[in-house]
Amino acid sequence: MPLYLAPTVSILHRLTAFMAIAMILCLPLASAQARTLETAFGEVTLNGEARRVVTLYEGALDTALAAGVTPVGAVTTRGGDGVARYLDDYLDDIAIVGVVREINIEAVLMQRPDLILATPLISSEQYALLSRIAPTVVPATDGFSPDAWKDEARLFAQALDREEEVEAAIADVEARAAELASALAEHEVDNDVVLVRWMPQGPMVMSTQIFASGLLDAAGLEVNDSGLVREGAGHSDPLSLENLSQVDRDWLFLATLNEEGREALDAARRSPAFDRLNVVQNERVIPVDGQLWSSASGPLAAQAILDQLEAALLP
Amino acid sequence: MRIALMRIAECLPAWRWRRPQGVARPFIVLSLLVLLAGLASVLLGAGEVGPGRAIAVLLGGGDAEARFVVGSLRLPRTLIGIAVGVALGVSGALLQAMTRNPLAEPGLLGVSAGSAFAVALALLLGASAATLRVSAAQLGALVGCLCVLSVVRMRGVGSDPIRLVLAGAAFSALLASFTSLLLLFDQRAADEIRFWVIGSLSGRRIDDLIAVLPSLLVAGVIVLAIARPLAALALGERVASGLGHRPARVRLLVILAVSLLVGAATAIAGPIAFVGLVVPFAARALAGPDIRRALWLCVPLGPLMVVSADVLSRLLVAPSEMPLGVLTAICGAPVLVAVVRARRMPTL
Numbered sequence: 017m018p019l020y021l022a023p024t025v026s027i028l029h030r031l032t033a034f035m036a037i038a039m040i041l042c043l044p045l046a047s048a049q050a051r052t053l054e055t056a057f058g059e060v061t062l063n064g065e066a067r068r069v070v071t072l073y074e075g076a077l078d079t080a081l082a083a084g085v086t087p088v089g090a091v092t093t094r095g096g097d098g099v100a101r102y103l104d105d106y107l108d109d110i111a112i113v114g115v116v117r118e119i120n121i122e123a124v125l126m127q128r129p130d131l132i133l134a135t136p137l138i139s140s141e142q143y144a145l146l147s148r149i150a151p152t153v154v155p156a157t158d159g160f161s162p163d164a165w166k167d168e169a170r171l172f173a174q175a176l177d178r179e180e181e182v183e184a185a186i187a188d189v190e191a192r193a194a195e196l197a198s199a200l201a202e203h204e205v206d207n208d209v210v211l212v213r214w215m216p217q218g219p220m221v222m223s224t225q226i227f228a229s230g231l232l233d234a235a236g237l238e239v240n241d242s243g244l245v246r247e248g249a250g251h252s253d254p255l256s257l258e259n260l261s262q263v264d265r266d267w268l269f270l271a272t273l274n275e276e277g278r279e280a281l282d283a284a285r286r287s288p289a290f291d292r293l294n295v296v297q298n299e300r301v302i303p304v305d306g307q308l309w310s311s312a313s314g315p316l317a318a319q320a321i322l323d324q325l326e327a328a329l330l331p
Numbered sequence: 332m333r334i335a336l337m338r339i340a341e342c343l344p345a346w347r348w349r350r351p352q353g354v355a356r357p358f359i360v361l362s363l364l365v366l367l368a369g370l371a372s373v374l375l376g377a378g379e380v381g382p383g384r385a386i387a388v389l390l391g392g393g394d395a396e397a398r399f400v401v402g403s404l405r406l407p408r409t410l411i412g413i414a415v416g417v418a419l420g421v422s423g424a425l426l427q428a429m430t431r432n433p434l435a436e437p438g439l440l441g442v443s444a445g446s447a448f449a450v451a452l453a454l455l456l457g458a459s460a461a462t463l464r465v466s467a468a469q470l471g472a473l474v475g476c477l478c479v480l481s482v483v484r485m486r487g488v489g490s491d492p493i494r495l496v497l498a499g500a501a502f503s504a505l506l507a508s509f510t511s512l513l514l515l516f517d518q519r520a521a522d523e524i525r526f527w528v529i530g531s532l533s534g535r536r537i538d539d540l541i542a543v544l545p546s547l548l549v550a551g552v553i554v555l556a557i558a559r560p561l562a563a564l565a566l567g568e569r570v571a572s573g574l575g576h577r578p579a580r581v582r583l584l585v586i587l588a589v590s591l592l593v594g595a596a597t598a599i600a601g602p603i604a605f606v607g608l609v610v611p612f613a614a615r616a617l618a619g620p621d622i623r624r625a626l627w628l629c630v631p632l633g634p635l636m637v638v639s640a641d642v643l644s645r646l647l648v649a650p651s652e653m654p655l656g657v658l659t660a661i662c663g664a665p666v667l668v669a670v671v672r673a674r675r676m677p678t679l
Contacts, residue, residue, distance in 0.1 A: 218533065218652070244650065253651035257534055258378025258400050262650070287534055288403050 053174050056136060056156035057143050065177050066131035070150075072119055074100065076133035078314025079169040081106045082185045083178035089113040089127040093307045100307040102320045121145055133172050151175075160223055160250060162230020165313040185315035190234070192322050196330075197236030205329050206266035207237045213271045213306060214284045218254040219263055222271065226250055227313040231321050232269075240265060250310075257289040264293045267329070271306040302328045354624045357617050361631035365413070368638040372409040373401055375642055377649040408532040411540050412641050413634040415532070415600045416610075418547060418592040420633025421554060421626060423607025424614065428561050428622040429585045430483045432492040433612065433670055437472075437593045438604025440499035444506040445475025446597035451510050465543050469594025476586045476593075478502060493671060530601035530656035532641050543595035550591035557584045558623045565622060603656050605663020606636055612666055636662070 053060045070089040071077040077090045077099060089111040093100040099110060111127055114120035116135055119142060124132065129150045134143070136157040146152040153175040155168040166186055173182030200207065209232060212219040223229065223245040232239045242262040244252040255262065270281055281303045284290045295301060308320055373389070374382040380400040387393040388401040419437065426435040426442075437443050449471025450464055482498045560576035568578045596603065614628035640658040647653050 253648065256377035256645065256650055256652045257404055258376045258380065258645075259650040261379075261396070288536075289399075289534075292399065 051174060051177070053153060053171060054156070055152075055171070056154040057140070057147070057152075060151050060153055060175075062131070062151055062175060062177075066129075066175070068127060068129045069131045069133065069176065070113060070124055070127050070129040071133045072113070072124075072138070072146075073116065073133060073135035074311055074317075075165055075168050075313035076135070076172050077103065078312060078316045079172040079182060080133065080176060082169075082315040083173055083176050083181045085176050085178065086110075087133075088129065089124065091116050091119065094311040096307055100312050100317075101305065102308045102312065102317065106316065119146075121149075125149055131175060133175060136168070160225035160248065162225055162227065162233060165227055165230075165318070169314060182315070189231075189315055189318040189322070192319065193231060193234035196322055196326055197234065199326075199330060200236050203331055205331075208240060208266040209237045209269065210240050210242075210263045210265045210267075211269045211271060211309065212263055213251065213310060214290075215254045218257050219260070219284075219290075220254050221245060221252040221263060222310060223250050223252075226310070227317070228269075228271075228309045228321055231318055232325070235322065235325055237267075257287065260289050260293055264295050266295070266300065268293075268295045268301045269309065270301050270303045271309040272303065354618050354627050358627055358631060361628065361635060365631045365634045365638065368635055368642065369409050369413065372412065372638050372642050373405045375646060376400065376405055377645045377652050407537040407540070408535060408641065409638060410537065411535050411599055412532050412638040414540055414543070414547060415596045415603065416606065416633030416635070416637035417630055418550070418596040418633070419603060419606040419637070420610035420614075420629035421550075422589040422592040422596075424611035424622065424626050424629045425554065425557075425561070425585050425589050426479070426607065427611050428565060429582055430479070430495065431565070432483075432495050433615075434492045434496045434608065434667065435479070436605065436608035437475075437589065438602060438607060439496055439503070439667075440475070440479045441502035441506055442472050442475035442479065442589065442593050443597055443602035443604065444503040444510075445478070446472040446594050447602045448506045448510050448513075449474070450598065451513050455513055465546065465595060465598040468598035469546065469590050472594035472597065473586070473590035475502075475506075476590050480582070480586060529654045530597075530603035530659075531644075531652070531654045532600055532637075533652055535599055539599045543599055546591045546595050550588045550595075553584050553588040553591075554626065557581055557588070558626055561585065562622045565620070601656065603637070603659050605659045605667070606633060608670075609659075609663045609666045610636055612670065 050061055050063050053062065066085075069080055069085055069087040071080055071087045072091050074091075074093055077087060080087050081103065086107060087110065090099050090113065092098055092112055092115050094116060098112060099107065111123070113123035113127065116137070119138075121142075124146065132146050132150050132152040134146065134152055134154045136155050138146075138154055143152060143154060153171060155164075155171045157164045157168060169182050169186060170179070173179045176182075211222040211226075211229060211232070213222065221241050221244045224233075224239045224241050225245075229239045241252070244255065244262065246252075270284065281301060284301075285296065290296060302324075304324060308317055308324075312320075374385045378400055380397045384393060384397040385401050385405075388397050393401070422442075423436050426437060426440070427433055429435075446468045449467045452471075453464060453467035479495075479499065479502075482495060482502075560571065560581045563571040563574045563576050564578055564581055571578050571581070593607075610629050610632045611625060613632055614625040618624035618628050636659070637655070640662065641655055644653040644655050644658050647658075
């Protein structure tokens, strides 16, 4: 029996081994040709490199630019007329195809995209429409998490076939944040901070789970929302002026959608309840661009936030 | 002006004479209730300063934090709430008497919406001075009033209270969409304008109140002058003319007074609906249909509603605050439904 079988087994064995080797050799080739992505709406298979990318999400635009891909169309930043100002250096002109919450499908169609990168908040109806125009990649992000941007960036990188570039950009951000953390610790900078948006009836405290808070945390600062932000929400309701002491910490980052952060600070200081806070009296209120700090995400936004953080806090 | 002053001179003593004792007692009781509500408004808030610490401040002591919260936050909004309540209550009663429609209300008819739209427009054009904002609000209210009046003058619509309210709702919606359009044009001013979309007493300062005091006083003088002709007008235009009043001029003065009052209230607190509906409704229930008596009761009833609603707005969602306009709508909408569903629509 063994005499008969031995050659057969041997042939089978060799055949399998050969096939396995062939498959291993073919894999990189196959992935460049067709790659399968795990998205919020199931698997999406992409072929080749996308030439006309439309981004329907601030984080997708940021990641694409960081990866060296210039999209042909994008949505406006929240509360703005165009894309966020911090991206001005990376991009000359881009077609606007709507706002994050209201995408103009016809404008998307006009760009004749071959790849669409969308927001995790997109509805399934919109996804159904968009995926008929071009393969649509939606990150499966559940609620707010300070590090969600990394997973999103990696997925967009896969879609753009620029994984190495994006991985390097993420590593740069992590290294930069760690560097800043040790520099701040060295200078013994006070680290109790709060991030708010000023409204005329009171401040909205931003969640510790949003992108900017995650970076502040990575830079060694204690972001505090005083337990005011409900789980799953990006910010609290406007706080009563009687409760402003809750935002009286070592540093107060005042995000505003207005062009001039200084104007927002002036407007806030017109309120006596704000003006009497210790953090205001000590001039430790840092007006920051809300387009960057409360709406953006991605490697470029992270670098821009860390730049501002360094300029504001390091003596 | 001289005629107006003469009219006041002629009607003031008469008014006091004829004011039945039936109104004096509820007036005093309601005023005491306003005092109580005002006290609650000073003692209670969304913050950590509770009644105990606030009482210490009222007695002349208290810590710095409590003194600030009571003196600079709660006291101004209480006083502003009283002024806004008087203005909206009285203007509601005036509008209802003029249009002879129990549902006429500045908020429902689009007078407040016109006022808020004008403020948004002024803000967009770069206005920021408090006084300019007041005059913009009053001009907007005037335009709103004139639109209401033109609807009332239309045959058929004016005689049906519900159709007037429908016209007003359409007008309000139109103006609200214009305001949203302004928000779209200039996102930068959006934060500041959003405040004008729904009313609130939070963060307002005593300076804002002082800025509108002159126009409130002028409106008060006008109201004193037209109370009697307005009561005569309730008997019909012919009777009023026969009694020596001029209906057209009375109407004009009513519109002027309502624009001044609603414009002032909107300028300091944003659009607040339903106060002008609920307050005259309650006043008529207590004092009967005579506009002169009802007006007297609107003076304490308005502040009672606004200040109580404001206290609630602070307590319900502490440590945040609810917009005042939401609460007045919650109180007012059932009254609107009740009036409409009443078997016989009371006509004035």
